[in-house]
Amino acid sequence: MKRKLRDEIQSAAFGDLEMDIANLNADEANELQIWQRLKSDLHRLRETPEPQIGIERVRQAILNEEIAAKSPSSLPWAAGIAAASAVGAVAVWAMLQNPGARYSEVRTENSASVTRSNAAKDPWVEKPVPLVATNRTGDVARSTSELDSRSKNGPAILSPRHSRFNGQLVAMRTASRSYSQATSTARTGEKPSESLQPNPPTVPVASNEAPVVIVDSTTDEHSGANLATEVETKGDIVIGG
């Protein structure tokens, strides 16, 4: 279908042009019906003035909306750069105020580069002590930590990704514990201020709910520490005292 004919059909459907329907073939008549149905649907919309239900007016209305919507939301890109520069300047100034503790003193695991044999010489005195190790199954694992040559004063730090992951786990456990405390508080009628402290200044007492850890006298060949087994059901465990 030619563009001109399609425009005429659309105009006819919206009442902007008179057209002899008898001259249209089946496809053209179908097209006209679609546009007429669209017009009737637009009529059903509330608060739609009759003069706007014309193809040109609709087009103009859409164009006006688009232009009007764009203009107030955009800031000049230069303003963004200026803001970023200002923030960066403030950050650099803040870091320079504390020269004793540079970020570079403690680095994350990704910069590990020295082998473990170097660490074995004198880890706390000499230079970088990175740990490029294997896990217990013997697989080559990712490097985990290192002490930078300038960081013998500082420990290695967990990678942000896993710190966050572990932190979430612990946060979930803490939240769960807080919920349990809150529930028991509601039951016992204790004062919430006493029982809902996130970190009370006492060590949590081993409870019947906590898992039992059996520490064997044999040692793990990799860790050098005693082997431990965590047991959920502790009824069979004999304890001496």
Place this chain on the structure above:
Amino acid sequence: MAVSTFLAIVGLLQNHAAADMYSSAWKQIRSSLITVEGTSGPVGAAVLIDRKGLFLAHANAIPNSKIVAKTYDGKSIPLAVRSVDETTNLVLLEAGWWRDKTATPADVSQIRDYSGQTVLACLPAGPVVGQFVSADRVGVLKPSLRYAPLSEIRFETQDNRVAGAFVFSKDGKLIGVMNATLDPVNGTKKSISTPDAPQRVGEATQDPNPDFGPRGLTVGYALGVEILKRVVDGFKSQSRTVSHPTIGCFFRDASGRGAYIEALLPDSPAARGGLKISDIVIEANGQPIRSHVDFAVFLFKQSVNGVAKLKVKRASQEVDLIVTIGQQDAKSAQSSNSDF
């Protein structure tokens, strides 16, 4: 772009602040730590507990041969074993010479909950950051089967040489000594059979070698600060020995009704106090005893020569008993200076 730049800078500053905090803690504690040297490098760590040159170490971190350690600034010092606490496997070492008057002995006085916080663990290969999970783990130490409060600490590090590592809080307080790591093969079980209960054998619930997921996480257990404080106080005493309270009995859970007495040592405080096999302890010093864990925790908190008033269920009767708390035998390794 501005937002991402801002977030990057905020992240950098946060990391910078964390590094500063750990560095400050490390500076505070490093002078009190020494590395115990093996034939091929450091095998363990020891921490100063007294200005006279007394050091605390874990037996797993001590080589059998002559003990030589290095200070943080590279000086070598000879060490000799002065006492061993067989319950915890902690060892008292004495330096052949110790002139560093600036080193501050480790502070084990702070008893509080560090759950969810990051801590510093001083491994033989240097300090790393770990995640303190919880201090409420019920530790049962073989072969004595004694209860000891344990703290679960997880490390992302795969350098598994954590035996005897000292755990410090971010403010430089000594809060634990690494005692064990989760068994990589049979680490977690639904239940377990002890030699006394062979009829119920559980199944492992955790695949020790998962095909996917985070790997290399080291789950370690540290002796809690309460027992650590007891050991340090004992080692610093004149006798150089640790007094663990005991009444000389073994018990298991009585299905939530108390602690079922399984065995008694002959002539033990429990036997002398009238406790018998098959008794169920349901109350101690007025506290209800719901399980064997409750009873173990109760006994742990008693003092040597103290008195425990026990209410036990015997057949269908309730009997009141008075048991004097005894002391577990401690081993002292008195030796001469020629051991250095």
